[in-house]
Amino acid sequence: MSIDYKKIAPCMFLKDGRALKWFNTKTFMKESPVEIAQRYANHGADSLIIFDLSEEDEEHEINLGVIKNICAGIDIPVIGAGNVHRLEDIKKLLYAGCRKAGLNFKKPENIRLSEEVSTRFGRDHIAACIDSPEQMETGRNEIKNYVSTLILVNEKNLDGCADWVDKACSNNANPISVSLVPVFHKKSYHELAAVLRNYSVQGVSGGDINERFENLMDFKRQCKGLGITVNTFESSMRWSDFKKNSDGMVPVIVQDYKTDEVLMLAYMNEEAYNRTIETGRMNYWSRSRNELWQKGDTSGHYQYVKSLIADCDNDTILAKVLQCGAACHTGKRSCFFNTMLKKEYDDSNPLKVFEKEYNTILDRKAHPKEGSYTNYLFDKGIDKILKKVGEECTEIIIAAKNPNPEEIKYEMADFLYHAMVLMVEKGVTWDEITKEINSR
Numbered sequence: 001m002s003i004d005y006k007k008i009a010p011c012m013f014l015k016d017g018r019a020l021k022w023f024n025t026k027t028f029m030k031e032s033p034v035e036i037a038q039r040y041a042n043h044g045a046d047s048l049i050i051f052d053l054s055e056e057d058e059e060h061e062i063n064l065g066v067i068k069n070i071c072a073g074i075d076i077p078v079i080g081a082g083n084v085h086r087l088e089d090i091k092k093l094l095y096a097g098c099r100k101a102g103l104n105f106k107k108p109e110n111i112r113l114s115e116e117v118s119t120r121f122g123r124d125h126i127a128a129c130i131d132s133p134e135q136m137e138t139g140r141n142e143i144k145n146y147v148s149t150l151i152l153v154n155e156k157n158l159d160g161c162a163d164w165v166d167k168a169c170s171n172n173a174n175p176i177s178v179s180l181v182p183v184f185h186k187k188s189y190h191e192l193a194a195v196l197r198n199y200s201v202q203g204v205s206g207g208d209i210n211e212r213f214e215n216l217m218d219f220k221r222q223c224k225g226l227g228i229t230v231n232t233f234e235s236s237m238r239w240s241d242f243k244k245n246s247d248g249m250v251p252v253i254v255q256d257y258k259t260d261e262v263l264m265l266a267y268m269n270e271e272a273y274n275r276t277i278e279t280g281r282m283n284y285w286s287r288s289r290n291e292l293w294q295k296g297d298t299s300g301h302y303q304y305v306k307s308l309i310a311d312c313d314n315d316t317i318l319a320k321v322l323q324c325g326a327a328c329h330t331g332k333r334s335c336f337f338n339t340m341l342k343k344e345y346d347d348s349n350p351l352k353v354f355e356k357e358y359n360t361i362l363d364r365k366a367h368p369k370e371g372s373y374t375n376y377l378f379d380k381g382i383d384k385i386l387k388k389v390g391e392e393c394t395e396i397i398i399a400a401k402n403p404n405p406e407e408i409k410y411e412m413a414d415f416l417y418h419a420m421v422l423m424v425e426k427g428v429t430w431d432e433i434t435k436e437i438n439s440r
Contacts, residue, residue, distance in 0.1 A: 005229045006196050007203030008220065010040040010210050011049040011183055014082075017062040022185060023053060033066050034073045041074040042304045042322065044216040044280055046231055047099070048074070049151065049183065049205050052082035064092055071097025072432055081129050081151065084110065090117045094125060097432065099439075102127040102151055111139045118146030129153050133160040140168070144176040149202070152182040162199045169200075181205055189219045196228045217280050233277045235308065239270040243315040249285060250317055254327065257306035257320035259352075263327035264335040266295075268317065280305050282321060301325035354430055357417065361424045377421050385425055388418045 012033060013020040019029040019036055029036055037048055050067055054060040060083050071078050080093035081102030093101040103110040103117070105128045118126045128147045130136055131154035136143060143150065152161050161180060168176035179202035184192065187207035195204055209216065223230045242250050249267040256263060266284040268276070271292055275283040282295045282303035296302030303321040310317060328335040364374040377385050392415035399407035423429070 005046075005231045006201070006223070007046040007181065008044070008209055008216060008230065009047045009049055009079075009181060009203050009205040010045050010213060011051065011205045012036065013051045013053055014063045014066055015053045016059055017066050020053070023051060034069050037070045037074050037078075040213050040216075041076045042280075042302070042324075043213050044220060045076055045209070045213070046203065047077040047079065049079045049081065049181070050098075052080065054083050064096055067093065067098065068096040072429065072435075079127055079149070079151070081127065087113065087117050087120060090121065090126075094121060097435065100125050100127045100149060102129050102149075103147075104128075105130045105135050105139050105142075111142050114139070114142040114146040124148050127151055130161065132157050133164040136161060136164050136168075140176070143178055144168075144174075147178060150178055150180045151205075152180060155182055155184045155187075158182050158195070158199065162201060166200050179203075189215065189222065193219070193223050193226055193228065196223060196230075197226055217278065221278070233280050233305065235277050237310055237314070239273050241314060242310070242317075243313060245315075247287070249287075250315065252282075252284065252317045252319050254282065254303065254319045254321055254323075256323055260320075261334055262336055263303075263321070263323055263333070276305060276308075282319060296324065299325065299329075301327065303327070351430070351434070354416075354420070358420050358423065358430055361420050365424055374421060377418075378425065382425060385418070385422050389415070389422055392418050 013023045019033045021027040052063045054063050077099035079100045080098035090101045105111055126147050127149040129151045165180045181203045183205040184207040189208045192204045220230045220232045249269050252266050252268050254263045269285040272283040272285045286293050302324045306320045308319055326333055368375045395411045399411040
């Protein structure tokens with residue numbers, strides 16, 4: 001089966017809302033699960049597999065909340081698995097932001113459930129956790145029709161499971177299109193590369209990918225050198241393609257990849273350019289110190305590359321980055337904060353308007369203000385909020401039947417305000433909603 005590239009996927013095991021070192025240990029990681037996930041994503045992971053090890057419903061809900069926060073805090077796809085017994089559990093994982101939800105095929109009832117959840121959410125959103133070729137054979141029909149990814153949780157059975165997938169995918173009479181991702185405990189990068197090279201797997205998880213995440217980009221370059229197709233930073237332009245200034249450098253304008261806020265201006269020489277592509281972190285040449293510097297090495301405020309774009313003359317680079325902390329040495333988010341001149345104008349950005357209003361409502365909930373209509377709604381509770389949302393929906397319908405379209409503008413504004421009150425009440429953010437819309 002053809003794939004774009006082999007995926008490098010760390011895995012995480014959640015217990016009581018915290019991350020374990022491994023599923024069968026009692027040792028917790030020091031950092032929070034969100035911080036760990038962000039480290040993986042920032043250092044080049046292609047996806048993340050999360051196993052919910054909860055045993056009781058209360059713990060399950062805690063772990064689901066953690067998974068939701070992880071999905072909101074990273075941009076790479078997440079596969080959620082563990083403690084899945086019914087369609088509702090799959091729905092909760094997908095609604096939390098997971099790209100795929102995994103069924104444990106060790107349980108016959110989960111094999112039977114695969115048809116229902118695949119029909120409801122789509123085959124591309126369903127994975128299956130398996131530990132032997134016998135399980136795969138038992139669920140052959142379900143794998144063929146309802147599952148897109150197989151997660152092998154017993155590395156000892158890699159040979160048999162990879163052989164099963166090879167034969168199933170190449171069966172001309174009854175072919176199965178499915179991807180296999182084995183999870184390993186302590187394999188080194190060298191051993192993981194051998195797996196990627198010698199087996200027909202879509203990717204690998206665990207081992208050094210978890211333990212030595214800071215070397216993920218080096219590992220990918222190692223894989224590329226072995227002829228393994230992986231997702232590395234590749235530029236369509238060589239340094240010789242740029243028009244350099246008199247110092248042999250190219251200016252770089254740096255923007256926040258989500259908000260487009262201009263953060264700073266710096267310069268690259270060939271060494272900084274190549275180092276940026278190799279590491280996935282912004283490197284520059286300091287003209288005052290006459291040395292290479294990686295942004296964040298001193299402050300911890302790293303810039304992780306999302307895209308590099310050349311201008312029309314190939315003499316300037318626009319870098320869109322994930323900025324950790326402040327971009328400016330003064331501690332400011334952006335270096336551009338000294339207003340020299342400003343003419344009055346409407347600079348309202350639709351999303352920023354929504355975020356500003358949302359944050360005001362959020363603040364009202366945290367810090368009630370006497371006489372506030374927003375606090376009146378929160379005090380009355382969810383039923384009152386839902387009643388108002390319903391009423392505003394009706395007002396929109398009535399306004400739409402009238403000839404004057406201006407009425408819709410006012411009614412939509414009222415509806416969106418009350419919808420945001422509901423969002424704050426239920427803990428849903430605009431970022432989550434825009435991500436959901438963008439994924440459709």
